[in-house]
Amino acid sequence: MADWAPIAKEYDPLKAGSIDGTDEEPHDRAIWRAMLARYVPNKGVTGDPHLTLFVARLNLQTTEEKLKEVFSRYGDIRKIRLVRDLVTGFSKGYAFIEYKEERALLKAHRDANRLVIDQHEIFVDFELERTLKGWIPRRLGGGFGGKKESGQLRFGGRDRPFRKPINLPNMKNDFYGEGSSEKRNWSREGTRDWRTRDRDHERTRDKRWPERERSWAWGDSERERDSKEERSRGRERKDRDRKDRDRDRSRDRDTKKQRDDDKHR
Numbered sequence: 001m002a003d004w005a006p007i008a009k010e011y012d013p014l015k016a017g018s019i020d021g022t023d024e025e026p027h028d029r030a031i032w033r034a035m036l037a038r039y040v041p042n043k044g045v046t047g048d049p050h051l052t053l054f055v056a057r058l059n060l061q062t063t064e065e066k067l068k069e070v071f072s073r074y075g076d077i078r079k080i081r082l083v084r085d086l087v088t089g090f091s092k093g094y095a096f097i098e099y100k101e102e103r104a105l106l107k108a109h110r111d112a113n114r115l116v117i118d119q120h121e122i123f124v125d126f127e128l129e130r131t132l133k134g135w136i137p138r139r140l141g142g143g144f145g146g147k148k149e150s151g152q153l154r155f156g157g158r159d160r161p162f163r164k165p166i167n168l169p170n171m172k173n174d175f176y177g178e179g180s181s182e183k184r185n186w187s188r189e190g191t192r193d194w195r196t197r198d199r200d201h202e203r204t205r206d207k208r209w210p211e212r213e214r215s216w217a218w219g220d221s222e223r224e225r226d227s228k229e230e231r232s233r234g235r236e237r238k239d240r241d242r243k244d245r246d247r248d249r250s251r252d253r254d255t256k257k258q259r260d261d262d263k264h265r
Helices: 029-036 064-074 102-111 181-264
Strands: 052-056 077-084 091-099 123-126
Touching: 052 064, 052 102, 064 077, 064 091, 064 102, 091 102, 102 123
Parallel strands: none
Antiparallel strands: 052 091, 052 123, 077 091
16 A cells, blocks of 8 residues: 555556556456557657647547647647548547647646537646556557446546555454454354344244235235126126117117108108
């Protein structure tokens, strides 16, 4: 616990997959993939990594000009690189901004996080690819953050820092009766009480069982009687409906016959 910190000082995929950084076994395949990955940072990226910010969750319509307009208020910008798809040229929703001074970098890191740009709340952090030892990107199962729906949350970053582990007292000795004699005696007495209570519960349950059987039997007879009464009422309704239909048909026949007789007269 002495070396615990909410932000990871070195990237470990196994720890990043744990909410408090204490997991000893990976819980999803992506963590396995990250543990087996041999990632080498892109050597084609230029600029000072210690003066570069990572800006994510951008609106896909946000341009370099808009980013320069917003982030230049914190200090002089040396370069902005909005990452785009190589085929379509469309924005991928994240960018890297390099400042000329560390003071401007720290101010933007402090104030620009969760800023709303083009109706999107952005996320701002330091560049980690070239500054955090052992870094594995998200596409290889690493990274930080993530959504709950994905089932692949990663902890230890600014978005989702580690939670402090809970220090539970070591109860093993007392649990197995290896503590003091006083505790052992209390445990044995408690065991006898539990056994006595279990026997009493069994006896009471045996007594209640015939009552439950009688109750269930009574309930069954009630349901059968209700069902018979319902069927009887249904038959009575059908008989009434049939008699009403016969009466209407007879009345119609009499009326028609009367008309025919009137015509022949």
